[in-house]
Structure formats: C-alpha cells, structure tokens
Amino acid sequence: MQISPPEHLAPYIRHYIFLENSEKDVRNLRLFTDGSAGLILSGDMNLYSGISQNRMPLSFFYGTLNSYRDFSSKGIFSLIAVVFQPYFINILLKTSAKDLRNQIVSVEDVWKNKMEVFQEKLFNKADPLTVINDLNAFFTYSLSGNKNTDHHITAATQQYLLQNKGPVSSKDLQHFTGYSERHLERIFEHHIGISPKKYGNIIRLHYFLSLMNKGGDLKSMTSLSYEAGYSDQSHLIREFKSNIGLTPGQYLNTENKMAVNFIEL
Incomplete structure (x- = not known):
C-alpha cells in the first residue's frame, strides 16, 4: 500500500509504503536507487542485508x-517505509547527505527513543493509516526550523532536472x-548525496521505467529508450543493470513491484 503525504509535506516526503508479511516464508526484496534517501520503521521485523545476511x-x-x-525478510512482519525527497535527510538529520550515501544508520543511534512510539504501534498491529497520520504530525513539527539558502538552490535544481526528464x-x-559546475556539485552532494549529473541519470532511468510500466514491451524497447533520451539501447541496458541489477526484460517479468524503486525478487 502506497500513501501520499499531505500537501505541505510533499516537498519533503515522496510517499509512504506499508508492507506486511503474514507468512513465515522468506521474502527477497530489492531497493534500487531513485535518488532519494528514506526511513524504514518496524516493530517486529527480521530483516537481513545482502549476501552477508547481516x-x-x-x-x-x-x-x-x-x-x-538487497534484503531478505524472515517470518511475519509489518513495516512502513518513508521515502524522502532527496534533500530531506540532510534537513532532518542535519548532516551531510554525502556522508550517508549507501549507508544504513540505526534510528536508535541518532534519535534514541523518538521512534519507539511508532514501532510499538506497528508491533501492536495498529491501523497503518493512523500511524502515518502521526508520522505526518511528527515530520511537520521537525520542519519548524529554518532552512538555509543552499537548500532552496538544491530543491530548485532538482525540480529543473525533473522537468527536463534527466541530464x-x-x-x-x-x-x-548562477553557480559554477564545481560549486553546484558540492552543494548538491552535501544536500542530496550525489552529483547533479548522477541524479539526472537516475531521473532519465526512472522516466524510462515509467514509459515501460505504461505498457511497453521488449519489442518497443528501442523506441522507448530513444524517447527517454538514451543514445542507443546498449547504453540503456548498461545503466539499467548498473542501477537495478536486472535487464529490462527481467524487470518486466518481476511480478511484485511494490513501489517505483522497491521490488520483490
């Protein structure tokens, strides 16, 4: 189940995802890049990361x-994923997004017991919409401080890249x-964690995914790749495999697409 935030939080939160598993079977999940950071909340989850199974x-x-x-889950669980707008983790945690790139950080390590009430509600099987409404109130309160000028430049540049559907x-x-390439890159990496060029490439890939999810098939892959701005199909396939770990054909055959960047393998 995917839920949108209220309008005043939309510049900071893309969406919430509620996911539960009522079976004891192992589920293999893949989170792939969409240029965003996020928060996973659970009160009863046995989740393991990658080949190492940490x-x-x-x-x-x-x-x-x-x-x-890649993650694998074992047993019954419920979770809420909060998918941030790219710059929100920098605002929320007041640290460089570049330092958090590709990192997993325990909520307890940075917020101590701030999320315990939400974890307890999930553990006790509370209505997920009620939990999300409470999270909306929490994030609204967290935004009461002022944001600096660099944040506004980052948000405007992000929107500019989105409007242009890529690089x-x-x-x-x-x-x-009005900034030099190097200065803008430093601002972008601090607030989002990656360069404008990398973010533009991710937007282009997700634009291609949106075209494909609207009814594309392997026969129309070449025309869709050109429409999304790729110079040739081999360039698309390389970028697809690098960012998602699958070929376009394998992605099309994936049955459970839980969100734009979250699938079950």
Whole structure:
C-alpha cells in the first residue's frame, strides 16, 4: 500500500509504503536507487542485508544509493517505509547527505527513543493509516526550523532536472543557478548525496521505467529508450543493470513491484 503525504509535506516526503508479511516464508526484496534517501520503521521485523545476511536494526535510515541493495525478510512482519525527497535527510538529520550515501544508520543511534512510539504501534498491529497520520504530525513539527539558502538552490535544481526528464548540460545548469559546475556539485552532494549529473541519470532511468510500466514491451524497447533520451539501447541496458541489477526484460517479468524503486525478487 502506497500513501501520499499531505500537501505541505510533499516537498519533503515522496510517499509512504506499508508492507506486511503474514507468512513465515522468506521474502527477497530489492531497493534500487531513485535518488532519494528514506526511513524504514518496524516493530517486529527480521530483516537481513545482502549476501552477508547481516541483521538490520528494527528501524533505520538509508542514505541515497548509488545502485541497489538487497534484503531478505524472515517470518511475519509489518513495516512502513518513508521515502524522502532527496534533500530531506540532510534537513532532518542535519548532516551531510554525502556522508550517508549507501549507508544504513540505526534510528536508535541518532534519535534514541523518538521512534519507539511508532514501532510499538506497528508491533501492536495498529491501523497503518493512523500511524502515518502521526508520522505526518511528527515530520511537520521537525520542519519548524529554518532552512538555509543552499537548500532552496538544491530543491530548485532538482525540480529543473525533473522537468527536463534527466541530464542537463553543465552550461544550462550554470545559467539556471548562477553557480559554477564545481560549486553546484558540492552543494548538491552535501544536500542530496550525489552529483547533479548522477541524479539526472537516475531521473532519465526512472522516466524510462515509467514509459515501460505504461505498457511497453521488449519489442518497443528501442523506441522507448530513444524517447527517454538514451543514445542507443546498449547504453540503456548498461545503466539499467548498473542501477537495478536486472535487464529490462527481467524487470518486466518481476511480478511484485511494490513501489517505483522497491521490488520483490
């Protein structure tokens, strides 16, 4: 179940995802990059990361990913994923998003017991919409402080890249922001964790995914790749596999797409 935030939080939170498993079977999940960071909340989850099968904290932040990350869940659980707008983790935790890139950070380590009430509600099987409404109130309160000028530049540049559906030339970005390429890159990495170029490439890939999810098939892959701005299909496939870990055909055959960047393998 995917739930949108209220309008005043939409600039900071993309959406919430509620996911539960009522079976004892193992589920293999993949989170792949969409340029965002986020928060996973649970009160009863046995979640393990990657090949090493390291046990994950019950609740954790994840930084912006360069590509994808695999998890496996064991047993019955319920969780809420809060998918942030790219710059929100920097505002929320008041630390460089670059330092959090590809990182998993236990909520307890940075917020002590601030999330315990939400974890307890999930553990006690409270209505997820009620929990999300309470989270909306929590995040609204957390935004009461002022944001600096660099945040507004980052948000405006992000929107500019989204409007252009992907990469924009350095010259156009300099004209839009008034900043040099290197200065804008430093601002972007501090607030989002990756460069404007990397973020633009992610937007282009997700634009292609949106075209494909609207009814594309392998026969139309070439025309869709050109529409999304790829110079050739081999370039698309390389970027697809690097960021998602699958070929476009394998992605199309994936049955459970829980969100734009969250699938069950």
